Amino acid sequence: MLDLVKKIVKAPAISGREDAVADVIRAQMEPFCDEIYRDKMGSLICLKRGSAPDGERRKIMLAAHMDEIGFFVTFIEDNGFIRLTTIGGINFVAAAYTTVVFANGTRGVLVPETGTAAGSLTFDKFYVDIGAKDKKDAERKVKIGDYFVVEPTVTRLMGKRIAGRPMDDRIGCVIMIETARRLSAPRDDIYYVFTVQEEVGCRGAKTAAFAIAPDVAIAYDVTGTGDTIGAKPMAVKVGGGAAIKLKDSSVICSPEVVAGLIATAKTEKIPHQLEILTHGGTDTSSMQMAGSGCAAGCISIPTRYIHSGVEMIDLGDVEACIALTAAYLEREGK
Amino acid sequence: MNELKRIDLLRALCAEFGPSGCEGNVADFIEGQLRGVCETRRDRMGNVIAHLPGEGPRVMLSAHMDEVGMMIKSIDDQGYLRFANVGSIDARVQCGRAVTVGNEQNQVPGVIGAKAIHLQSADERKNATAVSAMYIDIGASSREEAEKYVDLGDFAAFASEFVAFGEDGQRLRGKAIDDRWGCAVAIETLRALADKPLAVDLYAVFSVHEEMGKSGARVAAYAIRPDVSITLEATAVADLPSTAAAARVGELGKGGLLSFVDKGTVYDAGLIDFALETARRADILVQLKRYSAGSNDAAHIHKTADGARAMALSAPTRYIHSGSCVADARDFDAICALLREMLERPWGFTPNPTKETF
Numbered sequence: 001m002l003d004l005v006k007k008i009v010k011a012p013a014i015s016g017r018e019d020a021v022a023d024v025i026r027a028q029m030e031p032f033c034d035e036i037y038r039d040k041m042g043s044l045i046c047l048k049r050g051s052a053p054d055g056e057r058r059k060i061m062l063a064a065h066m067d068e069i070g071f072f073v074t075f076i077e078d079n080g081f082i083r084l085t086t087i088g089g090i091n092f093v094a095a096a097y098t099t100v101v102f103a104n105g106t107r108g109v110l111v112p113e114t115g116t117a118a119g120s121l122t123f124d125k126f127y128v129d130i131g132a133k134d135k136k137d138a139e140r141k142v143k144i145g146d147y148f149v150v151e152p153t154v155t156r157l158m159g160k161r162i163a164g165r166p167m168d169d170r171i172g173c174v175i176m177i178e179t180a181r182r183l184s185a186p187r188d189d190i191y192y193v194f195t196v197q198e199e200v201g202c203r204g205a206k207t208a209a210f211a212i213a214p215d216v217a218i219a220y221d222v223t224g225t226g227d228t229i230g231a232k233p234m235a236v237k238v239g240g241g242a243a244i245k246l247k248d249s250s251v252i253c254s255p256e257v258v259a260g261l262i263a264t265a266k267t268e269k270i271p272h273q274l275e276i277l278t279h280g281g282t283d284t285s286s287m288q289m290a291g292s293g294c295a296a297g298c299i300s301i302p303t304r305y306i307h308s309g310v311e312m313i314d315l316g317d318v319e320a321c322i323a324l325t326a327a328y329l330e331r332e333g334k
Numbered sequence: 335m336n337e338l339k340r341i342d343l344l345r346a347l348c349a350e351f352g353p354s355g356c357e358g359n360v361a362d363f364i365e366g367q368l369r370g371v372c373e374t375r376r377d378r379m380g381n382v383i384a385h386l387p388g389e390g391p392r393v394m395l396s397a398h399m400d401e402v403g404m405m406i407k408s409i410d411d412q413g414y415l416r417f418a419n420v421g422s423i424d425a426r427v428q429c430g431r432a433v434t435v436g437n438e439q440n441q442v443p444g445v446i447g448a449k450a451i452h453l454q455s456a457d458e459r460k461n462a463t464a465v466s467a468m469y470i471d472i473g474a475s476s477r478e479e480a481e482k483y484v485d486l487g488d489f490a491a492f493a494s495e496f497v498a499f500g501e502d503g504q505r506l507r508g509k510a511i512d513d514r515w516g517c518a519v520a521i522e523t524l525r526a527l528a529d530k531p532l533a534v535d536l537y538a539v540f541s542v543h544e545e546m547g548k549s550g551a552r553v554a555a556y557a558i559r560p561d562v563s564i565t566l567e568a569t570a571v572a573d574l575p576s577t578a579a580a581a582r583v584g585e586l587g588k589g590g591l592l593s594f595v596d597k598g599t600v601y602d603a604g605l606i607d608f609a610l611e612t613a614r615r616a617d618i619l620v621q622l623k624r625y626s627a628g629s630n631d632a633a634h635i636h637k638t639a640d641g642a643r644a645m646a647l648s649a650p651t652r653y654i655h656s657g658s659c660v661a662d663a664r665d666f667d668a669i670c671a672l673l674r675e676m677l678e679r680p681w682g683f684t685p686n687p688t689k690e691t692f
């Protein structure tokens with residue numbers, strides 16, 4: 001699984017520019033699905049048909065977002081420095097003095113203007129230095145409208161713990177791919193939807209769910225933890241198992257889905273914890289409220305240092321998420 | 335109704351009284367200009383929806399009919415009108431402005447007043463007057479007289495003569511360029527393509543309520559279900575002496591502004607490439623929009639129902655949301671030319687999802 005994680009984090013793909021990672025995921029999903037397509041917004045939809053007869057076969061939508069936070073090039077100064085705008089919630093303390101990479105492989109460093117006070121790190125104070133001599137030199141590699149990300153990495157820590165970026169939400173994509181590998185004969189139709197544009201407002205999940213009109217939807221995304229120094233009190237911790245979401249700032253998860261996930265986890269003895277996230281939204285509510293609505297929940301991966309270069313997770317929690325999903329979907333009825 | 339073209343069309347559109355919520359006169363004018371060109375209908379929110387049928391991807395142009403304005407919320411004993419803004423207006427461009435007050439049937443002239451500078455204290459002079467301290471004077475001297483002309487809930491809009499000025503008369507000054515400009519572009523596009531075999535199924539939505547952020551266009555999008563949405567707007571540029579180069583957004587006279595991102599939308603990469611390639615091939619001026627502070631109807635349209643691929647092509651406009659927006663006639667021609675080129679030829683890519691089955 002670590003190899004899959006490394007492969008998927010590597011493709012730079014910000015909100016609205018997901019092609020590079022969609023291609024990687026598509027290649028991974030092809031052996032496990034009956035139909036694969038990109039919808040009008042670009043979400044990657046992989047359908048695995050179920051064996052139950054018509055009328056008993058439900059539509060289940062699983063969603064993880066393919067996009068990551070990043071930047072667009074807005075301007076190239078005469079001296080070759082590159083100005084930017086942000087996509088998604090960028091933490092500029094974490095992004096200052098990092099290496100960045102563009103879609104065409106060009107690398108640069110993202111830095112604040114010299115003398116900028118630590119409390120004044122806003123996007124207009126930053127620029128990228130790709131080592132160009134002047135504007136004309138820079139334009140050989142980069143143009144307005146190009147996008148770039150902080151360099152993706154994966155570092156092994158102790159035990160099954162790893163740190164890097166973007167775990168948000170490539171680790172959710174990994175869970176869905178591994179679930180598809182495991183679930184070779186589902187009863188229900190399973191739509192594995194790798195959504196676009198979550199980081200700018202959960203846009204892809206809304207339009208995909210409208211078209212699919214699922215009966216049940218489950219999102220996979222990272223969630224914060226209460227186990228770091230200075231963290232606000234929160235029950236979720238890294239290593240505590242799959243986090244079953246009760247609520248975040250965008251959604252109150254449907255009680256029947258929450259109850260079903262908890263019951264499954266207990267019966268199958270899958271390590272799990274309950275999650276309430278006070279700041280942060282996910283694709284869950286976009287699916288719950290699309291069209292005529294559906295029952296929706298979320299299985300979260302406990303993650304420290306979200307939206308930094310060192311997002312930290314425990315692969316044991318990831319395995320628990322996969323096991324919980326497979327067991328939940330294999331249960332009769334709910 | 336006489337057929338009006340190009341800048342005459344824009345002039346007449348800008349002259350119409352149409353703050354958000356009061357777009358009927360603009361809608362009537364537009365339907366009149368499209369008579370004989372294509373079918374049009376009015377939906378329940380008041381959007382005008384025009385359709386030129388064709389075989390191919392469904393493309394929806396959108397331009398909003400409403401301008402920023404004000405709504406009358408009370409009339410005082412002296413006949414002065416208190417108001418609230420409809421749409422975002424910088425209070426500093428309102429005080430002392432000439433306005434038109436009324437509704438679709440009747441309008442009267444007025445002035446936005448506040449305490450004259452001679453009468454202000456030193457403190458008051460330092461700060462811009464807040465909207466709550468402003469009033470509209472329609473020349474009535476009592477509540478009874480004012481009520482003969484105006485009701486609560488009536489509207490006000492900037493009153494401003496449309497003028498062509500500057501180099502070769504190419505600069506255009508007037509109110510409501512945002513977004514009567516987009517309406518004029520859409521009308522000219524429909525006229526240009528009306529008798530041609532089309533490679534797209536073309537809709538044009540002249541929408542309501544954009545300046546309030548409510549987006550009438552989204553209900554039209556729900557009904558139409560476009561594959562591609564092209565929003566035609568007027569957008570603020572700051573190509574002014576005091577602005578740093580990186581924050582200038584774009585320049586007048588250098589072609590339409592093609593957006594790649596703003597607060598509401600990440601625009602489709604394929605459509606951007608198609609527009610740039612078309613412009614290069616046909617030698618049409620176009621610029622990429624450099625800054626992304628605001629958003630437009632594309633934000634609502636592209637997330638409606640099962641989604642759409644989004645593009646926005648806008649007039650570079652100075653002093654937007656004021657009584658004196660300034661744009662450039664050469665950009666009007668460039669935008670119309672680019673749209674015609676894009677819509678006339680068979681599209682080089684498939685905007686619809688392609689399914690692989692195993």
